[in-house]
Amino acid sequence: MKLSCCNRFLLLLLLLCSAAFGALNDKSAIVYYGKNISYPMVGIHNYIIVQPSLTDTNTHGFRVYKDKMYAYVSIGEIDKNIPEYKKIKQTWILGKNKAWDSVVLDLTNPKYKAFLFNDVIAPQIKRGFKNFFFDTLDSYQLVAKTDKQRAESEAALVDIIKTFHKRYPTSKLIINRGFNIIDSVHNDINAVLFESYYHGINGEKLGYKDVTSKDRKWLDTYIKKIHHYKLDIICVDYLKLKDLTSKEASNTIAKIKAKGMIPYIATKDLKVYGQSSKNPIKREILTLIDESVHDRRFLAAHQSGALPLEYEGYIQKLYDIHKHKLPTMEQMQQYGGVIVWFSKTYKHPAEFTNWVLELQKYNIKVVFAANLPLPLNNLLSKLSIKVNTTPIDLTHSSKIITKSAMIGYEIKPSLTQSENFINITKGQSLLTLKSQNGVTNTYAAIMPWGGFALRNGFMQEFGDDNLWVINPFKFFTKALRLKKIIVPDVTTQYGKRIFISHIDGDGSMNRVEWDPKLFSIDVIYNKILKKYPLPVSASIVGAEDDDNGLYPKLAPALQKTIKAMYKLPNVEPASHTFSHPFFWGKIHNGNLAPKYRLDPKGYHFSLENEIKGMIDLINVKYLTKEKEPRAKTVFWSGDCAPPENILAYVYKLHLLNFNGGDTYITNRHPWLLYIAPLGLGRGEYYQIYTGAQDENVYTNDWRGPFWGFKKVVQTFKLTESPRRLKVIDIYFHYYSGSKRASLTALDYVFRWAMKQDINPMFTSLYIPKVMDYYTLSLAQGKNSYFVAGVKNLKTLRLDNSKMYVDMNSSKNILGFKDNKSHKYIHIGNKSEAFVKLSKNMHNTEAYLVSTNAAILKSEKNANGFSMELSSYLPIRLELNIPKNCHYQFTDIAPTITKKGNIISFSYKYKKEVGFNVKCKP
16 A cells, blocks of 8 residues: 555544454454465454465465455556566556655556556456455546546546456455545445554654644545445554554554444554454464474474474464574564574574564563573573573482472473573572582573473483473463463364374285285275275375386276275275375475386376376276265375475365374373374475374384284374374275285274264365364454354364353354363354353253264254254264254154253264254244
8 A cells, every 4th residue: 555645634534533442243454465474363354455466375374265355456556666567558657656666557548457457457366366455546646637637537447446346246346545436436346445654753753643624524524425335444554563562552443443444553564464453363383493403394393392382272383593584573473472492502692682582572472492592691691591600519419499380291300400500580480400519400480581491391301202391281381471262173073083094005006915816905995995984085106006007917907996996985085196206305306216206117207297197197087977075185105295395286286285294102102292283384385294193103114013003093092182182093005905914903993983982074174174273363352252264174172161152142153062171162164253152051042062973054043053964974963952942853863862951862874864953032
């Protein structure tokens, strides 16, 4: 947006505004002209205005919030510094705007209009944008000299807007100002945006300029007119960065809301996430790492640090300080805190210390994890840390003089001290040891600026494992002062633990040890997939199964089984690539040497052949026309470590990706270290991890014992209690069908799964839930939450047994299930929800408690609700039915039990059921 000649009038708006601040049901807006959009920061808003050239339209967040996003387009002028300027003809230019180094364009020129639609708007439509924000509508006033020229420009402007509406009738449009044309275009637009600047020149106090009563009356006329047309008005104003969360900002927002407008307060460059009627919880936690040591997937910061944050509802954002400078304060506004987790001393310690202190002005706390990246000198005094210089007796064990309940989580702290000693002059010690000669050392503490946990107070080696000394779930949230929030949960759907299963395509052609005529894929097809009704996502490797692969003589028989397998209703197709790359990072200039992959004769390696080509091959060659779903998922092969550019390629094709992570916690190694996070971020893309490891890991890289996959049941149990951290994911290869022991183990695992209280689904339905987790946007009010971006993720976890879900006041909430000390809250079919909590249970509505089914359709009205359910297993269902309600099913369940208002329905065979609940007022 540009400063216009109307701005002196717009300043009046902020004098006229007053209203309550922060209601979750109020409309809100954001104008963000930076890159790498944080969708958790923007998703809650009704209007999201962005610079299209800085927006990656292939990301999951863009697709989720696409209907609320608006691409900025300058209509009346164009900057000289952007590529499109080179296409501008001199005959289209009316004059210059020196303040913005731009030129004012002739709206009446039909060739400029064609350029605007064909070269500016159409390419953004093609990229994925649907809605637009037209800026600089009144730039013509800077150069127009007569009333006739102004009238002609206004008529041309009206024509442009009406043409847009005619060409793109389903698109939405916001215009900036446009006072003089509002009567002509009100049916063609959705909202009007006003803007004004604070004037804080040469250190003068920021505030409003005085305006005359004439100006006030003039603006009131237009505001009233816009309201008459029932259009939203977005009022944008500006403050310095340090004032965005000040009383002045909240007062300004209140005044704007009181005038019936949607407020937005930001810095002048609009590259900071500002304030509006409702504001998001900052779910992202910046984690500083050093990838010069190892790739991020191997770093303890990711392997051990992401999971505790995810369980509490937060997102780890890794930031490589080896490649990048410390983020600016403007860049830091999206983060709820910082974790510093690398082993080296930072190269500029004074700069780093000042950065930590500067963050405190914005209430962003910092945690030092494992290591203090600063030299042990007087510089630490700025952080209220005192360095001990007294020699210490290291020959004897020390004793504990301060120990928090957080300490001793998986292992007790070692009493053998290190040579580096510090104490705190402010804050709360969590672990302090005292040596034999009286020297103390603080290993963990909560500090005014955040906190630290180092060496003995953080993690400790136990054999080959690293165990948590401190409770990471409590420490990070307390040290970073993170809000206790309602948690988006991907492990559960409709109150039951999610079940998925997926097969990597390796070994389909392996011969079976008890019958050499059979292939391992034949055994998996007959003994597992046909036997158990649970949904399985089955991939194939082109180089093993295709006619042009390694085994052309075996291909016809393998393909016959593959086609039969994909006809099963409980099997969905997926790709395990064509040549099964072993090391994805070895791909250079689009090529991968044969030694790093399978090498069928005549095969030309390319990403297109590996990814898109293999998906197309499956959908065309191996599936019937009626088969749904089609193949749309890539199961990573080899090291399961796709670089950012390969993830970007997959996202561009609208495909899903899966595999990676190392979740194989067992009774022998029951430590958090063996539970992977949900996924790994690279740039704006995420690699989604599996729920558990495959049989190759449990059988010592397929060296035996071949019954070892039975131990995955231990993994499932240990990721259920004491916290449900993972879905049940039976992940295996076709070669498990080649040996009796491995097949017996696989059969054992499936039989165990059939007895669990689960909600089964295909992997292609689980993956988008995790993708939603990383882009979901959340706002918090008093005992209430507004949630946006729940397109696929349908569960919220409330870790407060003393609070109840107020079903009467909540919106798009189907019900909830009590589970131990928390509640699983079920979201309906809309992508936004409002959750109202209460200290008292006073629901008068019927609601869903739990089900093992997918909800195909649900409708709710004032008198009750109805649902249509479908499951891979016989339907199990719990409903809360108050006394004033009655229910009716399409097929009555043979088993019905009642406990209070909760009625349970269990079917023996029925997998599709519909019901209707009606209630009297």
